[in-house]
Amino acid sequence: MDLNNKQQNDSSEEMTSPQSSQDMPISTEELLLVLSQRLVNLEQRVSQLENPQLMYKRPTATEYEKISDTLDYLHNNIEGIKKDLFKVASTR
Numbered sequence: 001m002d003l004n005n006k007q008q009n010d011s012s013e014e015m016t017s018p019q020s021s022q023d024m025p026i027s028t029e030e031l032l033l034v035l036s037q038r039l040v041n042l043e044q045r046v047s048q049l050e051n052p053q054l055m056y057k058r059p060t061a062t063e064y065e066k067i068s069d070t071l072d073y074l075h076n077n078i079e080g081i082k083k084d085l086f087k088v089a090s091t092r
Contacts, residue, residue, distance in 0.1 A: 026034075055064035
């Protein structure tokens with residue numbers, strides 16, 4: 001059987017839903033609609049995975065913040081500590 005005949009047969013026959021636990025027949029159009037919705041959902045989830053939002057909650061904080069904000073905070077504190085250490089060392 002070639003592909004064209006199979007597609008014609010599929011369009012005339014009823015199919016079952018890929019998510020249903022019962023074997024309820026659905027039309028090809030309904031099946032395509034369900035599959036299309038699932039595809040859109042998958043595309044949205046993949047897009048979210050492309051740009052993850054890693055979050056961190058400091059031990060004393062109640063809210064989460066972006067990892068980049070935490071790293072900026074830590075970097076600025078370390079630079080401040082280095083300046084303070086340099087001042088203390090130069091006064092001795």
